[in-house]
Amino acid sequence: MIRTLVKGGLLALMLGLAGAPVQAADSENDYPTEARADYVFGCMAANGQSRESLSRCSCSIDALASILTYDKYVQASTVLSMRQGIGARSNEFRSTKVFDDKVADLRRAQAEAEIRCYRGGV
Structure with missing residues (x-):
């Protein structure tokens, strides 16, 4: 029940916006606190x-x-982790285009984050 309240609009109730529609989670807020x-x-x-x-x-x-x-972040992180191993399974993660694309998406996002936060000044 608590999880439902949190996802369903506990924040909206706290802010006095009970009548306003609340989205479950947008892409910016779907990273768990522990992952952040x-x-x-x-x-x-x-x-x-x-x-x-x-x-x-x-x-x-x-x-x-x-x-x-967050799902794409976890997928790319998993691929990077699996690539560190040895053997046939690790080679599959190194030589498959789908996995390369997932890692490339993560690398592009990291590069953009670096530009925003390290080169642009905080």
């Missing part, structure tokens, strides 16, 4: 443990989420 936090922790580990790094890494995951749905 995991991304920021990893990003900060790679870019320094500073306040500036926190701001840029947070910006980066928000930009990534605005470009790529």
